[in-house]
Amino acid sequence: MPETIQPVFVEVVVNGYTYQREVEPRLLLVELLREELGLTGTHVGCDTSYCGACTVLLDGRPVKSCTVLAVQADGSAIETVEGLERDGELHPLQAAFSEHHALQCGYCTPGMLMACKSLLDENPAPGREAIRKGIAGNVCRCTGYQNILAAVEDAATKLRGA
Amino acid sequence: MYPAPFAYHRPASLDEALSLLAAHAGAATVLAGGQSLIPMMKLRVGEFHRIVDIGRLHGLSYIERRGDTVHIGALTRHAQIAASPLAREFALLGDVAGGIADRQVRTMGTIGGGLAMADANACWPCGLRTAGARAVCTSPRGVRTIGVDELIVDSYTTCLASDELITEVQVPLPGAGTGAAYIACKRSAPAYPTVAAGVLIALEGGVCLRARIVLGGAGSTTVVSAEAEAALRGSAVGPEQLAKAAELVVGAASPPADARGSESFKRAMLRSLVVEAGQRALARARGEQTTGGHRYA
Ligand SMILES: Cc1cc2nc3c(=O)[nH]c(=O)nc-3n(C[C@H](O)[C@H](O)[C@H](O)COP(=O)(O)OP(=O)(O)OC[C@H]3O[C@@H](n4cnc5c(N)ncnc54)[C@H](O)[C@@H]3O)c2cc1C
Ligand code: FES
Ligand code: FES
Numbered sequence: 452m453p454e455t456i457q458p459v460f461v462e463v464v465v466n467g468y469t470y471q472r473e474v475e476p477r478l479l480l481v482e483l484l485r486e487e488l489g490l491t492g493t494h495v496g497c498d499t500s501y502c503g504a505c506t507v508l509l510d511g512r513p514v515k516s517c518t519v520l521a522v523q524a525d526g527s528a529i530e531t532v533e534g535l536e537r538d539g540e541l542h543p544l545q546a547a548f549s550e551h552h553a554l555q556c557g558y559c560t561p562g563m564l565m566a567c568k569s570l571l572d573e574n575p576a577p578g579r580e581a582i583r584k585g586i587a588g589n590v591c592r593c594t595g596y597q598n599i600l601a602a603v604e605d606a607a608t609k610l611r612g613a
Numbered sequence: 614m615y616p617a618p619f620a621y622h623r624p625a626s627l628d629e630a631l632s633l634l635a636a637h638a639g640a641a642t643v644l645a646g647g648q649s650l651i652p653m654m655k656l657r658v659g660e661f662h663r664i665v666d667i668g669r670l671h672g673l674s675y676i677e678r679r680g681d682t683v684h685i686g687a688l689t690r691h692a693q694i695a696a697s698p699l700a701r702e703f704a705l706l707g708d709v710a711g712g713i714a715d716r717q718v719r720t721m722g723t724i725g726g727g728l729a730m731a732d733a734n735a736c737w738p739c740g741l742r743t744a745g746a747r748a749v750c751t752s753p754r755g756v757r758t759i760g761v762d763e764l765i766v767d768s769y770t771t772c773l774a775s776d777e778l779i780t781e782v783q784v785p786l787p788g789a790g791t792g793a794a795y796i797a798c799k800r801s802a803p804a805y806p807t808v809a810a811g812v813l814i815a816l817e818g819g820v821c822l823r824a825r826i827v828l829g830g831a832g833s834t835t836v837v838s839a840e841a842e843a844a845l846r847g848s849a850v851g852p853e854q855l856a857k858a859a860e861l862v863v864g865a866a867s868p869p870a871d872a873r874g875s876e877s878f879k880r881a882m883l884r885s886l887v888v889e890a891g892q893r894a895l896a897r898a899r900g901e902q903t904t905g906g907h908r909y910a
Binding site for chain 2: 454456457459475476477478479482498499500501503506509512513514515518519520522523566569570584585587588589
């Protein structure tokens with residue numbers, strides 16, 4: 452049974468930059484980002500597909516990067532929290548999270564921001580219920596969510612106005 | 614947590630995938646969206662030495678109507694199905710696809726994987742059995758089409774051969790006067806249903822011609838009861854008939870007590886879900902556009 456496992460060549464574009472790596476097939480996307488590419492903004496919370504802290508966008512759609520193999524992401528464009536800020540300017544979602552105290556410990560925040568970004572990309576004017584559903588896969592132990600809802604509404608308004 | 618090491622194949626065609634599965638008879642595991650398989654590999658539940666990743670077989674990703682049937686490629690993601698106009702036309706599809714887990718899981722998870730996993734608590738087995746759907750299965754020996762009720766033979770067990778793939782799911786569209794609904798009771802969005810019910814009702818002149826009631830999380834596979842369905846047939850279905858049918862079908866169920874709830878809690882919840890899904894199915898049979906989510910408890 453034991454055989455030498457062949458590494459697999461993977462090319463991904465993360466926040467606009469192309470990376471090529473030879474990886475073990477079992478490498479998880481979140482480990483590719485954190486350990487191989489040094490992008491530690493994406494957090495591992497539960498590591499059991501539940502909490503959403505590891506959420507990144509894969510070709511524009513949210514995924515739990517602890518539950519995606521790096522080889523599955525081969526050839527894809529990935530967005531992580533590091534890609535939100537532009538030229539030293541916070542993304543409107545980041546600014547709104549700060550203004551509305553939508554984070555306390557900040558552990559859930561990178562995943563929460565990416566889930567919210569993909570929600571607003573899909574639906575620029577979500578109501579409270581749509582926001583609640585949109586972040587149903589993201590657990591926050593600190594805030595009680597109310598300030599997150601307020602921040603997303605505010606950011607949505609600003610993004611529509613911009 | 615890392616999965617144990619495994620050899621990785623990424624076939625570029627269905628034929629190549631089938632040859633790989635045949636060549637490694639029984640020793641290779643199919644990877645679709647990975648939303649059931651990767652958690653199992655990380656927890657090292659089972660042994661996975663060789664993975665055949667069918668995720669790039671884009672030809673198996675589609676949802677379209679042909680005549681009175683919705684054809685859904687096995688690799689179509691839950692999110693794609695939820696966003697399809699066909700999920701509004703046949704609202705049961707939207708109930709299932711839009712109610713699985715969260716947006717992240719729905720991005721990756723596929724209808725084929727959701728069926729092949731044959732989890733007694735999962736949404737597609739219950740919802741698709743309610744709809745009377747069939748699975749098109751392809752192996753090096755050819756193609757066969759089997760009802761979802763025959764495909765799933767036991768908990769986590771299908772009748773698929775080790776070199777056979779689900780390639781398409783065919784869902785008959787309900788005609789005028791027919792409505793269906795699926796409702797699950799969940800503890801949170803990213804959790805499997807505790808229990809669930811799917812109900813389909815065909816009305817003619819206000820009288821029930823045909824009914825289907827399917828329970829999820831109520832035994833080792835989905836549960837149906839001919840007596841319960843007979844209790845609806847021939848009646849102008851109302852709360853009384855639905856309650857009677859619920860009593861009968863839940864009587865045929867054996868929901869296991871587990872961390873999600875006691876047996877009596879699950880029975881009570883199943884009875885109430887059958888009535889609620891029945892009422893939603895009736896409204897839809899009468900042409901009303903009703904949507905509604907799962908219940909959280
Ligand atoms: C946090 C979380 C919450 C979830 N909540 C729900 C829920 O509420 N309701 C629900 O129904 N599901 C839920 N799921 C499961 C989810 O729907 C999965 O997407 C689904 O069970 C499997 O689909 P997949 O494409 O990811 O399959 P994979 O994980 O890739 O494969 C699952 C199994 O099916 C086999 N397989 C896959 N495709 C085929 C095929 N075409 N032919 C033959 N065999 C195949 C694989 O070999 C494997 O054994 C949840 C998952 C997670 C991680
Ligand atoms: S770390 Fe991925 S879902 Fe919790
Ligand atoms: S801010 Fe602490 S978990 Fe969300």
